[in-house]
Amino acid sequence: MENELTQQQVNFFEQNGHLTLEAMTTPEELEWLRRIYDSLLSKRVGWEQGHQFDLAGTDDEDQPKLPQILGPSRYIPELKDTLYRANAKAIAYQLLGPNVQDQIGEHMIYKPSQIGVSTPWHQDQAYHNPTQFFRNINFWLSLDDATVDSGCLQFVPGSHKLDVLPHHSINHDPRIHGLEVDEPECWVDQAVACPVPAGGATLHASYILHYAGPNVTDQPRRAYTLVFRMPPTPRDIPIDNYWERQKQTARAERSESG
Ligand code: NI
Numbered sequence: 002m003e004n005e006l007t008q009q010q011v012n013f014f015e016q017n018g019h020l021t022l023e024a025m026t027t028p029e030e031l032e033w034l035r036r037i038y039d040s041l042l043s044k045r046v047g048w049e050q051g052h053q054f055d056l057a058g059t060d061d062e063d064q065p066k067l068p069q070i071l072g073p074s075r076y077i078p079e080l081k082d083t084l085y086r087a088n089a090k091a092i093a094y095q096l097l098g099p100n101v102q103d104q105i106g107e108h109m110i111y112k113p114s115q116i117g118v119s120t121p122w123h124q125d126q127a128y129h130n131p132t133q134f135f136r137n138i139n140f141w142l143s144l145d146d147a148t149v150d151s152g153c154l155q156f157v158p159g160s161h162k163l164d165v166l167p168h169h170s171i172n173h174d175p176r177i178h179g180l181e182v183d184e185p186e187c188w189v190d191q192a193v194a195c196p197v198p199a200g201g202a203t204l205h206a207s208y209i210l211h212y213a214g215p216n217v218t219d220q221p222r223r224a225y226t227l228v229f230r231m232p233p234t235p236r237d238i239p240i241d242n243y244w245e246r247q248k249q250t251a252r253a254e255r256s257e258s259g
Contacts, residue, residue, distance in 0.1 A: 002026065004088040006095055014096060018161030018209040019154075019193075022092075023201045025142055026085040031200045034085070035144050037077055038223055042068060042111055046076050051256025056110065056179040057118050057171055059251060066118045067179070070109045073225075080107075085202075086227060089140040092204070093229035096138055106137075106228030112152045117216035120152070121181035122188055124160075124208050125228075127168040128180060131240035133233035137207045143197045144223035151222040152213040154203050155192040161206035168244045175247045182210060 003022045006014070014020045026034075040046075047053035047070050055065035074080035086105070093101050111117070126135055147153035168180040182188070188210055195203045205211060216222045 002084070002088060004091040006092060011096065014204065014206070017156070017158040018206040019156040019158065019195065019211075020204045021195050021197055021201065022204065023198060025088050025140070025202045026083065026200055028200065030084050031144060034083070034142075034225060035223065037073075037080070038109055038111075038144060038225065041070055041073055041076060041109065046070065047073075049255060051252040051254075054178060054250070054252035056120070057177065059174070059176045061251065064113070064116055066113075066116060067120065068111045068113075072107055073109050074107060085142055085225075089202070089227050090229065092140075093138050097136065097229065097231050100231055102230045102232060104230075106226075106230065108226055110224045110226065112213070112216040112222035112224075114216055114219050114221050117152060117222060119215045120213040121171055121179065122185040122210055122212045123168060123180045123182055124163075124165055124210055126165050126208050127182070127242065128245065130233070131165075131242040131245075132236055134236050135207045135233050136231040138229050139205050140202050140227045140229075141197075141205070142202045142225045142227070143199060144225060145220055146196075146199050147222055147224070148196050148218070149194045149214060150216075151218045151220060152216045153194060153196045153222075154205070155194045155212045155214070156205060157188050157191045157210040158193055160188075161209035163208055163210070165208065165240050165242070166210075168242075170244060170248065175249050176251065178248070178250050178252055180244060185212075188212075
């Protein structure tokens with residue numbers, strides 16, 4: 002199990018902005034996580050509160066294309082005590098230093114077999130506060146063998162050194178939560194696909210461009226991410242994130258009325 006990186010892995014991460022680790026937890030914990038994961042999704046836990054929603058749709062379809070749950074440990078506190086979390090934390094400290102914040106970002110992203118659509122090219126920071134500069138590390142634990150065909154992550158190496166690029170809502174529909182970078186076709190040729198076995202994870206840095214294809218296999222693609230953050234610093238000039246100001250999602254409406 003991995004909870005300490007070699008100097009070579011640290012160098013690779015700093016240069017490329019991503020890294021693949023083969024084992025972040027035990028088979029027993031993985032099995033437990035799968036049961037929790039399936040139960041939260043099938044019961045639509047957090048839907049009323051806007052914590053569960055379709056990243057790639059308008060939330061008015063019976064079968065979401067890319068269901069996501071934000072902060073699942075709100076509902077299952079034991080998720081805060083996993084080996085996965087402890088190992089990820091140790092690696093985050095190694096990469097970011099001792100000032101890593103206690104509060105961890107956390108979500109589950111489910112790509113159903115045959116139904117799950119692509120996650121378009123984007124930078125995670127396009128979703129975040131435009132007045133601040135971030136230094137985060139995102140751990141993407143795969144509960145299944147993630148392959149190119151099931152929707153493993155793909156990265157543009159070195160793009161974590163870019164600032165936030167202009168984005169738009171998926172299908173240019175502000176009712177959809179998910180974002181896509183403008184002119185995604187510019188990045189496709191540089192993509193590096195990062196398959197990962199069940200129980201392994203990919204790590205990525207704040208500003209890296211990434212993508213995941215549709216799930217065209219007969220297996221689900223279940224991912225559980227943890228995000229470790231340094232205290233953000235103010236920007237001199239905020240980013241003009243007009244794509245977020247235009248949003249009108251059903252999820253936000255549920256969250257405000259709940
Ligand atoms: Ni992302």
